[in-house]
Amino acid sequence: MKAMVQRSYGSPDVIALRHTGKPSPGNKDILIRVHTATVGPSDCAFRKGDPFMIKLLYGFLRPKYAIGGTELAGIIEAVGADVQHFKPGDRVVGLSAKNFGAYAEYKCLPEESPLALIPDNLTYEQAAGICDGGATALTFLRDKAKLHKGQKILINGASGAVGIYAVQLAKYYGAEVTAVCSGGNEDLVRKAGADAVIDYTKQDFTGSSQSYDVIFDAVGKRSFSACKSVLAAQGIYLTTAVKFSVMLQMMWTSLSKGKRVIFATAGLVQNHATLTFLMKLASEQSLKAVIDRRYPLEQLANAHRYVETERKKGNVIIEI
Helix, strand or coil: CEEEEECCCCCHHHEEEEECCCCCCCCCEEEEEEEEEEECHHHHHHHHCCCCHHHHHHCCCCCCCCECCCEEEEEEEEECCCCCCCCCCCEEEEECCCCCCCCECEEEEECCCCEEECCCCCCHHHHHHHHHHHHHHHHHHHHHCCCCCCCEEEEECCCEHHHHHHHHHHHHCCCEEEEEECHHHHHHHHHHCCCEEEECCCCCHHHCCCCEEEEEECCCCCCHHHHHHHEEEEEEEEECCCCHHHHHHHHHHCCCCCCEEECCCHHHCCCHHHHHHHHHHHHCCCCCCCEEEEEEHHHHHHHHHHHCCCCCCEEEEEEC
């Protein structure tokens, strides 16, 4: 099968097309013929091995897993003898956050992996896109912040893959949403449901007179220290940034009843119920995919280069 392989950390040039053996499912595995995958900032971070914590977890000198990619959508080609809930021909979306491998024609996943059936009215790329940013946004807003009706939330990086779904989910849960993005993306985030928009090129939201119950830094660009002044007395600061300083702040603020820092390794806590819920919302049009660009598998390196410009809107899709 064709796969995009990297044997070392580095620039997008470390990714190369290779032909590898097609995997075979074990008794509790399903074999997926991959149609679609995604590329986001986290994929670029794993490719580079930066921040350093990635190397500590996934290989100090070289990547432990040569084929990258975590979000995928495709059709089940075969199942193991003990698989109970899926069958050949099922269209599925899933996450392979533990050992990656989405950038290939086939991927085997255990049945208990985060997997869900794709509704008939969704395409593979819509399902993969929503799985990409939607799963992370849902983990932070619903599970960590317990966001609810009447709260005020500010979402920094609102036009990105996580941010654009965070806007939609925040409105689904009844919050008042302020989106931070460039002026060129104002229409996009307003269509997603934002009540107010701050153009970060013209205004620093941390100097605002407003206060927010939740600040979600979906791009990991603004620190807790910078955001504290616009957090409500018992407000929650959420960030996708994987940093030791964030971990220390989370532990320290958890000891008080005031403003708190919360971080989650969202990709590692997903499950069948989460993805099924996202697919239900998408099927009902409560959550809509936002696709920026599409690249064939062979141009994965170019997709990485585009993501690293930090100009993408919503998802970047890999067609396999």
